[in-house]
Amino acid sequence: MGICQAFLLELSDAKSKPATLPSMRVRILGSAAGGGFPQWNCACPNCRALRAGTLRGKARTQAQIAISSDLRSWFLLGASPDLRAQIEGTPELHPCEHPGQAALRQSPIAGVVLANADLDHVVGLLLLRELQPLQVYATHSIRRILKEDNSMFAMLQRVPGQLAWNELVPGTMFPLRDPAGEDSGLRCRALSLAARYPAYVAASRQSELVPGQASLGLFVESPSGKRLAYLPAVPQIDDVLLKELGSSDVLLFDGTFWSDDELIRIQGSEGNPQTAQQMGHVPVSSPEGSLSKLAGLRRPRRIYVHINNSNPMLNEDGPEYRQVREAGWEIAEDRWQFDL
Numbered sequence: 001m002g003i004c005q006a007f008l009l010e011l012s013d014a015k016s017k018p019a020t021l022p023s024m025r026v027r028i029l030g031s032a033a034g035g036g037f038p039q040w041n042c043a044c045p046n047c048r049a050l051r052a053g054t055l056r057g058k059a060r061t062q063a064q065i066a067i068s069s070d071l072r073s074w075f076l077l078g079a080s081p082d083l084r085a086q087i088e089g090t091p092e093l094h095p096c097e098h099p100g101q102a103a104l105r106q107s108p109i110a111g112v113v114l115a116n117a118d119l120d121h122v123v124g125l126l127l128l129r130e131l132q133p134l135q136v137y138a139t140h141s142i143r144r145i146l147k148e149d150n151s152m153f154a155m156l157q158r159v160p161g162q163l164a165w166n167e168l169v170p171g172t173m174f175p176l177r178d179p180a181g182e183d184s185g186l187r188c189r190a191l192s193l194a195a196r197y198p199a200y201v202a203a204s205r206q207s208e209l210v211p212g213q214a215s216l217g218l219f220v221e222s223p224s225g226k227r228l229a230y231l232p233a234v235p236q237i238d239d240v241l242l243k244e245l246g247s248s249d250v251l252l253f254d255g256t257f258w259s260d261d262e263l264i265r266i267q268g269s270e271g272n273p274q275t276a277q278q279m280g281h282v283p284v285s286s287p288e289g290s291l292s293k294l295a296g297l298r299r300p301r302r303i304y305v306h307i308n309n310s311n312p313m314l315n316e317d318g319p320e321y322r323q324v325r326e327a328g329w330e331i332a333e334d335r336w337q338f339d340l
């Protein structure tokens with residue numbers, strides 16, 4: 001077994017065509033909100049119809065993005081609970097030997113950037129133990145929640161040189177480096193979006209955390225200056241955010257809920273469901289929703305991600321799906337990839 005098969009394939013592709021390697025490849029490994037689609041305990045119309053095989057729509061795993069500038073080192077945006085299957089389903093992310101290096105544990109995954117501490121965004125970190133060196137980029141507050149309050153994360157730092165935490169400061173650009181410290185050429189910057197921490201963070205701890213470090217939008221710049229925006233949880237759309245989005249080339253945006261009262265309508269009062277806004281998500285529809293608020297954006301390719309199983313736009317025969325597509329938006333599916 002020689003060097004990565006996936007990389008060899010890319011090289012032979014590049015030889016047969018004049019094309020060079022992309023300056024950033026983006027793979028959408030998962031496109032659903034927490035719980036996935038269908039969700040294990042959900043009998044909403046979407047989940048029921050998908051299980052019955054009567055829905056024109058796709059099953060989806062929990063949101064997960066991977067990016068690379070050289071197709072050898074990959075960085076994950078978030079770490080989903082479905083990460084193990086998502087890695088196995090993606091040949092580029094399989095471990096491989098490199099010439100001159102003896103170690104057998106050679107994952108191409110170099111690091112992880114965390115946008116928030118939601119379970120569907122961080123639990124996958126625990127699946128990346130097994131003594132794999134990794135760089136993790138997170139705000140000071142998110143690091144405290146995971147490291148100081150959740151002792152399981154100590155498994156990621158059993159030996160020196162295993163996982164390196166890098167403090168991410170919102171507003172400040174930083175390079176994504178592999179575990180050996182080599183610069184990937186990718187640059188990342190985070191924008192503070194919300195002061196809301198997940199419900200599992202105790203009130204006493206919340207009072208010690210910095211509000212602006214809770215939930216972020218991530219902007220990744222390729223070596224050629226193209227910008228990817230990844231915002232899986234957006235509580236409101238203001239002028240600062242609009243400006244940032246307008247200068248991006250591809251936008252992966254919060255498509256969690258279609259309407260503010262979506263969960264309440266599905267669940268009734270059972271389980272005390274919250275509105276989309278209470279959960280930190282601007283809905284897709286309504287005058288205050290993203291479809292309307294972002295209608296003026298011309299530059300970026302616009303793609304909804306982090307889609308909850310209850311969202312009617314998952315039904316490709318429905319009026320909501322048609323409305324989104326006619327407005328120029330795409331609805332992300334697992335295993336999509338593109339270059340920018």
Ligand SMILES: [Zn+2]
Pocket residue numbers: 038039042043044045046047048309310
């Ligand atoms: Zn459902």
